[in-house]
Structures are given as structure tokens and as C-alpha cells.
Amino acid sequence: MLSVGIDIGGTKIAGGVVDDAGTIVEQARVATPTDPDALADAVGAMALDLVSRHEVVAVGVAAAGFIDATRSIMIHAPNIDWRNVPLRAEFERRIGRPVTLENDANAAGWGEYRFGAGAGSSNMVMLTLGTGVGGAVVTDGELLLGGNGTAGELGHLRYERGGHACGCGQRGCLEQYASGRALQREAREIAAQEGLGAGLAAAQDAEGVIPGDAMAQLVLDRDPGALEAVHRVAVALGEACGQFQAVLDPDLYVIGGGVADLGEALLVPARVAYERSLPGFSGRQVARFEIATLGNDAGLIGVADLARIRG
Incomplete structure (x- = not known):
């Protein structure tokens, strides 16, 4: 059986026809309009084109x-x-058939x-480390939604009391310490240090940003400043997972997410921090850590599958 999944991103709308094995048989992409009505129209047009x-x-x-x-309703x-937009109804009106609506992080998870x-796995947590930190929780084979439908916002765990200001209005959220933005902040701080930060300083562009590919290369080259920046982010990630x-x-x-491209350089210190943060008895069972494999297609594949399951 085939289903259509459409993932609305900040810069592009990605859609695809997906079979029941999770294979994409046709894909489509368009730029994301800034006007909400135009965006809904673009989603409807993409779905109708794929369905045809x-x-x-x-x-x-x-x-x-x-x-x-x-x-049914996009609260915010x-x-x-x-x-408070009845978004599912908006899409159904444009597409002319029932639509499943889901949060993008849940869909990717x-x-x-x-x-x-x-x-x-039957009990899994996914953390997407991008500009922020997205979360999704699967418990006993079911996607955890919560009483109000908004469970899984793991990036907004209070990681540090009175810490860095977060876009959600709080301070000290995990996404300020374990995201791509956090990695950039740590790297800039280290780049300002003599000796340790020399490699990072050399990689900074005119705006003080260290491109992702440059950071990855520095990590591959075992640059001490880059490894320290990754270590700080990994420790935050691992300690949060312990909680x-x-x-x-x-x-x-x-x-998943862009930071996950660092692979074992991220996961090794994260696993250590996680095990040190585990509550309870010594010798308890520990979870595995793996890098996501579906990349940017995870959301459209996931929401297509959810649509098929939910009918």
C-alpha cells in the first residue's frame, strides 16, 4: 500500500509517495511560502500532484x-x-480526502x-540536534502524545537553572546546550583561547561562524579545540538522557540532526556522561545509542506511515 507524506520545513516542503516498507517511490520539493494560506495551498497542490x-x-x-x-488543530x-488553526481541515479541504496531521519531530522519530x-526497538527516544533539539518518544510500540497532544518536547527539559535564555521563554533548556547552536557557541568561546582554540579560530569565517564541514574536518583531524567543543555538547546530551x-x-x-553527523565523536562521550548520570542502582541495564539513518527523509516517511496506520 502506498501513502503520501509531506514534511513542512522552514525553507522547503518535502513530499513523497512511500510504500509500506518505508521506501520512497517518488519525491517532490518546493520552497516554503511565507504566507500561511499560500503554504497550505502549496501543500495541497503537492499532495494532489503525487496522488494523481x-x-x-x-x-x-x-x-x-x-x-x-x-x-486537528495547530495550537502554535x-x-x-x-x-489555533484547524489545520487538518484546511488540508483536507484542499486535498479532498482525510489527512493525518503530526508534529514534525514525532513524525521523524x-x-x-x-x-x-x-x-x-519497542521503547525508543529520538533526539534531533539541529538549530534546536527536537524530541520524540515511542513507548511500548506507541508514539507518546500526552494528555494535551504535546508530549516529547525533550529539548525544553530544564538542563541548567538560570542558564542561557531559550526561544521558548525559559532559561537553561537542553537545546541551549546540546544543539548545533550550542556547538557553535562553545566553539567560538574556545576559538578565543590561545593554543587550544587555534584550529577553530583559523576555521572561522568573517561572521565568526565555523562551517559544519570545517568543524567535521577538525574533529576528524583530532583538533583539541574542536574535540573539546563536541565534548561539552555530548556531556549535556548524555546527562539529559540519564534523566x-x-x-x-x-x-x-x-x-539525528546535523550535529549527529559527528558520529562516534559525539556518541562516545555522550554514552559516558549518560552512564554516569543514571539514577538508581549500580549495574542497571543501559540503553543503546545509535545515529539516525533516514536523514532528512525521516519526517515524510514517518508521517506517511502514521497516515497509513491511523487510516
């Missing part, structure tokens, strides 16, 4: 934001002017759980 060439049983749309428990979207690094373990007890953490 395939026998599709369901359509799913993933978007960043807080979605109510009925998966951080990057689009959607406030479900995609990895079903067809990616989480395959074979998640006390509540969720997953058997697997899947790490």
Missing part, C-alpha cells in the same frame, strides 16, 4: 509546532503564523522507529 500518479490509501502532513490531542507554530535506526532514563526507561536513544 499513484494509488494512495492515505495522506499525512508533518509540521513544526504544538498540535492538539485530536491531531514557531516559524509560521498558525495560532516514528520514521526512525519503524524503518531506520530504531527498527527492532530521561529515570522517567521513560527506553532501550534505545536515536540521535
